[in-house]
Amino acid sequence: MAVYTDVSAAGLSEYLARYDIGTLVSFHGIAEGVENSNFLVQTTGGTFILTLYEKRVDPTDLPFFIGLMQHLAAGGISCPQPVAMRDGETLGVLAGRPCAMVTFLPGVSVRRPSAANCGQLGEAMAKLHLAGQGFAITRRNALSVSGWRPLFETAGARTDTVHPGLAATIAEELADLEAHWPADLPAGVIHADLFPDNAFFLDEALSGIIDFYFACNDLLAYDVAVCLNAWCFEADGAFNATKGRALLAGYQSVRPLETAEIEALPRLARGAALRFLLTRLVDWLNVPEGALVRPKDPLEYLKKLRFHRAVDSARDYGIAAAAGADA
Amino acid sequence: MAVYTDVSAAGLSEYLARYDIGTLVSFHGIAEGVENSNFLVQTTGGTFILTLYEKRVDPTDLPFFIGLMQHLAAGGISCPQPVAMRDGETLGVLAGRPCAMVTFLPGVSVRRPSAANCGQLGEAMAKLHLAGQGFAITRRNALSVSGWRPLFETAGARTDTVHPGLAATIAEELADLEAHWPADLPAGVIHADLFPDNAFFLDEALSGIIDFYFACNDLLAYDVAVCLNAWCFEADGAFNATKGRALLAGYQSVRPLETAEIEALPRLARGAALRFLLTRLVDWLNVPEGALVRPKDPLEYLKKLRFHRAVDSARDYGIAAAAGADA
Incomplete structure (x- = not known):
């Protein structure tokens, strides 16, 4: 569980302007992911997960991860789908970290799978x-x-x-x-x-x-x-x-x-x-x-x-x- | 930032049955609150914050805190409002901790207030x-x-x-x-x-x-x-x-x-x-x-x-x- 990087409402609002997903309604750092910082972001356009990639992630791997989620989603797999900015980009920078916005998936993980x-x-x-x-x-x-x-x-x-x-x-x-x-x-x-x-x-x-x-x-x-x-x-x-x-x-x-x-x-x-x-x-x-x-x-x-x-x-x-x- | 107590989907689903707010859609531990564990809970009935009160909170203070939020909300103050269970109770126990479910407030805090x-x-x-x-x-x-x-x-x-x-x-x-x-x-x-x-x-x-x-x-x-x-x-x-x-x-x-x-x-x-x-x-x-x-x-x-x-x-x-x- 971790939120390693602090994000301000002002910084996030400014970042959201690059997308066509409405304006900021709320955001909360979520205690998930061992490697990265994750935020549950609500806008007037919906609910999203914003991931800031921390030190242990190699930035040159990001096109693979983001491209894979897009490829899988296009192939009918239910997985977080990277949201493209107005200019088509899916990778940005916020608070000094590479980051991506993905769609929010409903559902809960089970601790003891049947x-x-x-x-x-x-x-x-x-x-x-x-x-x-x-x-x-x-x-x-x-x-x-x-x-x-x-x-x-x-x-x-x-x-x-x-x-x-x-x-x-x-x-x-x-x-x-x-x-x-x-x-x-x-x-x-x-x-x-x-x-x-x-x-x-x-x-x-x-x-x-x-x-x-x-x-x-x-x-x-x-x-x-x-x-x-x-x-x-x-x-x-x-x-x-x-x-x-x-x-x-x-x-x-x-x-x-x-x-x-x-x-x-x-x-x-x-x-x-x-x-x-x-x-x-x-x-x-x-x-x-x-x-x-x-x-x-x-x-x-x-x-x-x-x-x-x-x-x-x-x-x-x-x-x-x-x-x-x-x- | 903290989530001190681990909550399972099965445990939370069972706990939600005491309320009339629908069934569990998702929940995420949020990195907020220094004293307690907080979860952002989505049900088929809406979005809520579940707080588990940790050791540093005196359980005998809880009726004051819960009652105050109810009193203030009834007085027109926009604050988290405790959600009552089917039997009228607002305080429960989950994962061995006293807990309360409150309404989710939209909005973001500002780091540098104007x-x-x-x-x-x-x-x-x-x-x-x-x-x-x-x-x-x-x-x-x-x-x-x-x-x-x-x-x-x-x-x-x-x-x-x-x-x-x-x-x-x-x-x-x-x-x-x-x-x-x-x-x-x-x-x-x-x-x-x-x-x-x-x-x-x-x-x-x-x-x-x-x-x-x-x-x-x-x-x-x-x-x-x-x-x-x-x-x-x-x-x-x-x-x-x-x-x-x-x-x-x-x-x-x-x-x-x-x-x-x-x-x-x-x-x-x-x-x-x-x-x-x-x-x-x-x-x-x-x-x-x-x-x-x-x-x-x-x-x-x-x-x-x-x-x-x-x-x-x-x-x-x-x-x-x-x-x-x-x-």
């Missing part, structure tokens, strides 16, 4: 993968397999202060994934951070997907693996196969997975678990003394990683036996 | 003072003159670490104010924290007053003194007499000050400056190491205090010569 929610999420993710095809800009996934070792080196000798033996587990896993990471699977634009707080539901239906600031080009099935981790484990650490089955069935109802993708799923899930284990580990070790915000527990992802290491095949995730598109 | 804004604020404050008459519940001002010495003692020997000689200045001022604090002035319900961020403007008019969580019974002219400090000084520390004149004229257009109030104004302004100097001093000394939120500068109020010590009479604030109601 199996039905998982099915809806799977379906929406597959639609997103299809809609992403043809998007002209590309963005490398800096947090895929080649980015994990540098992260691990950042944590270094302090790793075992978080959990005894953690460094050895990560080293072993990393070596295996680096040697055997799948290469020839279908790739495209993935969300890469599609956690329950980035999906909105309204009246029992999925109403939208938000926060595309980790989106990139990578293996489509890796996105599925990220979601199996983020949506299908219970608070006690147990994998809920009913939710896994629902998520995969929802996905395959739109885009059937290829046999090679299904076979790779356990390894992709281990990689996805390692990715969040590593970023959480680094955040955990770098939390300032006395900080009010407690970082997310890296060990949650150690447990998930252990589960995937014990998995025999994608059947353990609840995938139907001969569901592959080419099976 | 003289016109100061005039509007003065007028609104006087209307608030009149509308507060007849409110049955009372609440002592714990941060008035009798509360300042205990605050000073909390800061203790560390006071001079903030500014050399500060302890001596405070001690001298405190002794004088304790000995000569006015007693026989008109009293009633005051806002007591009517800073620019607690007043909303829309289309050049004052659209509402928020945040009644310091409201209490005290001298009405003390509220005026708080606002002279909060609204009429420039960023460089200079008192802007045009703004002071506008604020006082606005106030007196609704409720003319008595001669005794006008005569007491410099001392009340010194007291109001000392009150914020002391609370900011204590906050400044108690900020946790590495905290992300920097407390407000106590020395801003030392400068204001010095200005008021040099003042000859209320004329220096821009009050018209014979403006007293009984002059």
Whole structure:
């Protein structure tokens, strides 16, 4: 939760004049987004979200993020849609920060997704993968397999202060994934951070997907693996196969997975678990003394990683036996 | 800025069922209010603010705050209006915290109030003072003159670490104010924290007053003194007499000050400056190491205090010569 940059009503009013969306009625900094400052802005023309991009966002990535939301919205995906200024621009500068105004999506995120929610999420993710095809800009996934070792080196000798033996587990896993990471699977634009707080539901239906600031080009099935981790484990650490089955069935109802993708799923899930284990580990070790915000527990992802290491095949995730598109 | 308590969509939906305001459409924690957690809640019935009262609020004060907003709204003051549940209750419990749902006020606060804004604020404050008459519940001002010495003692020997000689200045001022604090002035319900961020403007008019969580019974002219400090000084520390004149004229257009109030104004302004100097001093000394939120500068109020010590009479604030109601 964060609002890093202070915006004045006078500054915002002046900025709004570049748009054709009416005049300022109210605005409130909202406690969402770890990387950027977000404001809920009401004008005489409607409700919008204004995002100010903070230091951790590379400004050269912004055309990818903004263009992607436009491309996906044009392809029928319910996601925040960048609002164009009178001169056609979608990126501006306010309070010294690059910024964009996007449409406001109704809906609420669910903390404990049901199996039905998982099915809806799977379906929406597959639609997103299809809609992403043809998007002209590309963005490398800096947090895929080649980015994990540098992260691990950042944590270094302090790793075992978080959990005894953690460094050895990560080293072993990393070596295996680096040697055997799948290469020839279908790739495209993935969300890469599609956690329950980035999906909105309204009246029992999925109403939208938000926060595309980790989106990139990578293996489509890796996105599925990220979601199996983020949506299908219970608070006690147990994998809920009913939710896994629902998520995969929802996905395959739109885009059937290829046999090679299904076979790779356990390894992709281990990689996805390692990715969040590593970023959480680094955040955990770098939390300032006395900080009010407690970082997310890296060990949650150690447990998930252990589960995937014990998995025999994608059947353990609840995938139907001969569901592959080419099976 | 803060959201201290986490609220789930499921918990909020269940809580909303006690009201007759429709079902949940969206909710966002907003980065406002230092003491409580606030959420902007959209339902099929409208937009509301949900406040969860955190530890620093005494639950026995809540009937005063809620009742006051109801009383003021009934008296024509534009302020958040508590929404009653189906059973007539306005106070509930959510996520283990006492809470209340209030109406959403359009408008934005101004960072650098103009003289016109100061005039509007003065007028609104006087209307608030009149509308507060007849409110049955009372609440002592714990941060008035009798509360300042205990605050000073909390800061203790560390006071001079903030500014050399500060302890001596405070001690001298405190002794004088304790000995000569006015007693026989008109009293009633005051806002007591009517800073620019607690007043909303829309289309050049004052659209509402928020945040009644310091409201209490005290001298009405003390509220005026708080606002002279909060609204009429420039960023460089200079008192802007045009703004002071506008604020006082606005106030007196609704409720003319008595001669005794006008005569007491410099001392009340010194007291109001000392009150914020002391609370900011204590906050400044108690900020946790590495905290992300920097407390407000106590020395801003030392400068204001010095200005008021040099003042000859209320004329220096821009009050018209014979403006007293009984002059």
